[in-house]
Amino acid sequence: MEQLSGGDMIVRALEDEGVEYIFGYPGGAALHIYDSIFKANSVPHILVRHEQAAAHAADGYARATGKPGVVLVTSGPGATNAITGIATAYMDSIPMVVISGQVQSHLIGEDAFQETDMVGISRPIVKHSFMVQRTEDIPSIIKKAFYIATTGRPGPVVVDVPKDLTHPEHKFDYEYPESVSMRSYQPSTKGHSGQVRKAARLLLNAKRPVIYAGGGVIQGEGSELLTQLARKLNYPVTNTLMGLGAYPATDRQFLGMLGMHGFYEANMAMHHSDVILAVGARFDDRVTNTVSKFCPGAKIIHIDVDPASIAKIVPVDVPIVGPVTTVLKDLDAQIDQQQASSERTMPDAEAIADWWSQIDNWRAAHGLWHGRRYGESDLIMPQDAITALYEATNGEAYVTSDVGQHQMFAAQYYKFDYPRRWINSGGLGTMGFGLPAAMGIKLAMPDAEVACVTGEGSIQMNIQELSTCAQYNVPVKIVNLRNNYLGMVKQWQDMQYDSRYSESHYASSLPDFVKLAEAYGHVGMEIKDKADLEPAIYEAFAMKDKLVFLDIFVEPDEHVYPMHVAPSGAMKDMWLSKTERT
Amino acid sequence: MRRILSVLMENEPGALSRVVGLFSQRGYNIESLNVAPTADNTLSRLTLTTTGDDLKIEQITKHLNKIIDVVKVVDLTEGAHVERDTLLVKVRAEGAQRDEVKRTTDIFRGNIIDVGPATYIVQLTGPIDKLDSFLSALGEAEILEVVRSGVAGMARGEKVLTI
Ligand SMILES: Cc1ncc(C[n+]2csc(CCOP(=O)(O)OP(=O)(O)O)c2C)c(N)n1
Numbered sequence: 001m002e003q004l005s006g007g008d009m010i011v012r013a014l015e016d017e018g019v020e021y022i023f024g025y026p027g028g029a030a031l032h033i034y035d036s037i038f039k040a041n042s043v044p045h046i047l048v049r050h051e052q053a054a055a056h057a058a059d060g061y062a063r064a065t066g067k068p069g070v071v072l073v074t075s076g077p078g079a080t081n082a083i084t085g086i087a088t089a090y091m092d093s094i095p096m097v098v099i100s101g102q103v104q105s106h107l108i109g110e111d112a113f114q115e116t117d118m119v120g121i122s123r124p125i126v127k128h129s130f131m132v133q134r135t136e137d138i139p140s141i142i143k144k145a146f147y148i149a150t151t152g153r154p155g156p157v158v159v160d161v162p163k164d165l166t167h168p169e170h171k172f173d174y175e176y177p178e179s180v181s182m183r184s185y186q187p188s189t190k191g192h193s194g195q196v197r198k199a200a201r202l203l204l205n206a207k208r209p210v211i212y213a214g215g216g217v218i219q220g221e222g223s224e225l226l227t228q229l230a231r232k233l234n235y236p237v238t239n240t241l242m243g244l245g246a247y248p249a250t251d252r253q254f255l256g257m258l259g260m261h262g263f264y265e266a267n268m269a270m271h272h273s274d275v276i277l278a279v280g281a282r283f284d285d286r287v288t289n290t291v292s293k294f295c296p297g298a299k300i301i302h303i304d305v306d307p308a309s310i311a312k313i314v315p316v317d318v319p320i321v322g323p324v325t326t327v328l329k330d331l332d333a334q335i336d337q338q339q340a341s342s343e344r345t346m347p348d349a350e351a352i353a354d355w356w357s358q359i360d361n362w363r364a365a366h367g368l369w370h371g372r373r374y375g376e377s378d379l380i381m382p383q384d385a386i387t388a389l390y391e392a393t394n395g396e397a398y399v400t401s402d403v404g405q406h407q408m409f410a411a412q413y414y415k416f417d418y419p420r421r422w423i424n425s426g427g428l429g430t431m432g433f434g435l436p437a438a439m440g441i442k443l444a445m446p447d448a449e450v451a452c453v454t455g456e457g458s459i460q461m462n463i464q465e466l467s468t469c470a471q472y473n474v475p476v477k478i479v480n481l482r483n484n485y486l487g488m489v490k491q492w493q494d495m496q497y498d499s500r501y502s503e504s505h506y507a508s509s510l511p512d513f514v515k516l517a518e519a520y521g522h523v524g525m526e527i528k529d530k531a532d533l534e535p536a537i538y539e540a541f542a543m544k545d546k547l548v549f550l551d552i553f554v555e556p557d558e559h560v561y562p563m564h565v566a567p568s569g570a571m572k573d574m575w576l577s578k579t580e581r582t
Numbered sequence: 583m584r585r586i587l588s589v590l591m592e593n594e595p596g597a598l599s600r601v602v603g604l605f606s607q608r609g610y611n612i613e614s615l616n617v618a619p620t621a622d623n624t625l626s627r628l629t630l631t632t633t634g635d636d637l638k639i640e641q642i643t644k645h646l647n648k649i650i651d652v653v654k655v656v657d658l659t660e661g662a663h664v665e666r667d668t669l670l671v672k673v674r675a676e677g678a679q680r681d682e683v684k685r686t687t688d689i690f691r692g693n694i695i696d697v698g699p700a701t702y703i704v705q706l707t708g709p710i711d712k713l714d715s716f717l718s719a720l721g722e723a724e725i726l727e728v729v730r731s732g733v734a735g736m737a738r739g740e741k742v743l744t745i
């Protein structure tokens with residue numbers, strides 16, 4: 001059998017796993033591994049400029065491709081810098097394997113140079129972690145790490161490797177296991193058939209149904225099945241922020257996003273529904289508004305691969321634990337069977353037609369895509385910038401975002417027709433996510449258009465990655481909706497603190513982003529005139545092999561609407577503009 | 583309501599910290615905790631007492647099951663079960679108190695397992711309410727130190743928690 005050092009084993013195992021990129025940053029405890037990377041010259045390594053960005057880039061890669069992202073960092077500060085990125089992946093259930101160097105085994109616990117208890121620090125934000133104790137275990141641990149990260153409800157897995165176990169002179173047998181079986185980890189593969197039958201019955205008897213689809217539909221590759229099911233039943237669908245693209249946005253049955261900044265028609269339909277089919281969604285507080293007032297007349301069917309997500313927030317009538325694909329297939333078959341064996345036609349066509357006419361009334365009244373719902377200004381309106389981006393990219397780009405108003409405008413006005421195209425940090429809400437995530441996606445899919453919608457606040461949280469993009473020629477397009485404020489903070493301060501802008505303003509100190517982009521060897525464009533907006537975006541996307549930083553000056557006083565009335569409002573209680581509420 | 587959860591988990595480093603971490607992270611409380619390897623020393627058995635309504639216990643159970651090292655979780659309080667806690671208490675045992683402590687210990691079927699010139703260590707095993715009553719029955723005696731093992735429990739009859 002082949003003899004390899006621990007460092008070589010790690011690299012070989014990644015190769016055997018089919019890893020396309022390692023995103024990382026070297027340092028003392030990881031240097032044996034880095035030397036193995038150099039010598040093997042097999043899996044390409046992307047040298048980021050900050051370990052947080054390594055995790056976000058791997059995360060973006062994973063979200064867009066469905067394959068696990070891989071991160072390599074050194075001990076101590078390298079490991080702690082990666083923490084925000086790992087937490088971001090954890091909150092959105094993204095498959096990721098993080099390999100961290102650790103000080104030598106005999107120094108652990110002695111406050112050695114660059115020692116940090118990575119397994120301890122990351123414990124609440126990982127699906128699982130391993131501390132390697134014997135070099136011989138490396139192949140099986142890495143196999144398990146990938147298996148755990150990608151199956152069941154996906155998530156990040158940390159593998160912490162003491163430096164002495166990667167020493168080039170200590171070689172052991174290497175064989176990469178073909179399969180894993182763990183008695184303590186057996187994710188569910190199929191939903192309970194009795195529950196599926198109940199769910200079909202409930203769905204077919206609904207008069208005011210809504211399908212509420214979340215990120216789990218995308219992660220679980222269930223979009224196609226969900227779309228078929230919804231079309232067959234002619235039921236309306238709303239996607240969560242994480243689920244955008246799970247159901248095609250331009251389809252007639254799509255109600256838009258729901259939740260805090262969700263569409264009027266989506267939130268109204270949820271509130272007034274009699275049956276909710278929740279798939280891969282988790283009743284997040286950014287969706288439900290006040291839980292005790294959540295959808296009072298609705299019976300709830302909840303499909304999720306993670307039993308702990310079910311009935312965590314709201315009581316559920318029909319829980320179904322299982323992967324979305326198999327459960328949706330079974331549900332579809334059950335529906336066919338119940339329809340065939342029933343004497344009356346199900347669903348009740350008349351009830352569903354009435355429900356649709358109600359929904360159409362809501363759309364006509366305040367639907368974001370059924371009329372212009374925002375004001376005018378001498379400056380560019382941020383919503384118009386997103387629409388221009390949508391047009392210029394034919395609605396087909398991979399769009400990452402940071403966190404703030406720009407994120408919500410992108411979610412509302414870019415109509416995502418496909419899964420895995422909308423890439424944002426929904427759970428943790430991490431500013432600084434957008435650029436490194438876009439980088440990971442563009443590396444995975446060099447021919448795809450990749451845009452990062454950001455704000456001047458967020459982009460500065462990982463702006464150093466412009467250098468990484470220069471090194472590896474990663475021509476993403478950065479769409480900076482520059483409102484000169486921490487806009488979302490300002491909006492809350494307008495609404496709740498009498499416009500006292502405590503620490504949310506920095507206009508006088510912002511860099512010249514055009515020059516900054518140029519300093520890194522990229523192209524910068526400043527856009528202030530409305531007339532320039534569309535041509536500039538087209539021009540930027542025409543520069544296929546250039547990273548273009550579009551610094552778009554937008555109206556600073558604009559707010560994101562609808563917005564749930566809080567505290568103590570229900571789904572249906574929304575601000576529709578600065579002055580108008582439901 | 584008080585619950586006793588029995589958890590079978592891999593006897594791996596870090597496994598216990600994941601269980602304990604779950605409780606602090608999600609704001610559940612642990613009243614007592616007992617953990618040791620089983621006859622199969624690749625497995626540890628952990629018994630944990632906590633309080634909560636059905637919903638909360640369901641949530642705790644689900645989250646425990648999600649921990650990769652956890653093999654099985656059972657709520658013992660759902661069925662007939664036995665539970666035992668062991669108490670060691672060091673008491674001042676001088677003069678009249680010396681006999682008094684001995685008498686109380688006998689009544690509770692405890693054992694004096696260490697005899698010092700002026701102290702006893704008493705060992706008592708039983709359900710927690712018995713241990714509590716013993717401590718209050720010691721009455722006048724000066725309690726110097728108390729340690730309890732935490733509840734360990736098992737389902738009665740044929741039911742077995744194994745893999
Ligand atoms: C790392 C991090 N720190 C703080 C916040 C809180 N936060 C949410 S949105 C926001 C403002 C973002 O400003 P900008 O990037 O300019 O976007 P805008 O809202 O102006 O579009 C802040 C500070 C956060 N989400 N992430």
Ligand SMILES: [Mg+2]
Pocket residue numbers: 404455456457481482483484485486487
């Ligand atoms: Mg801003």
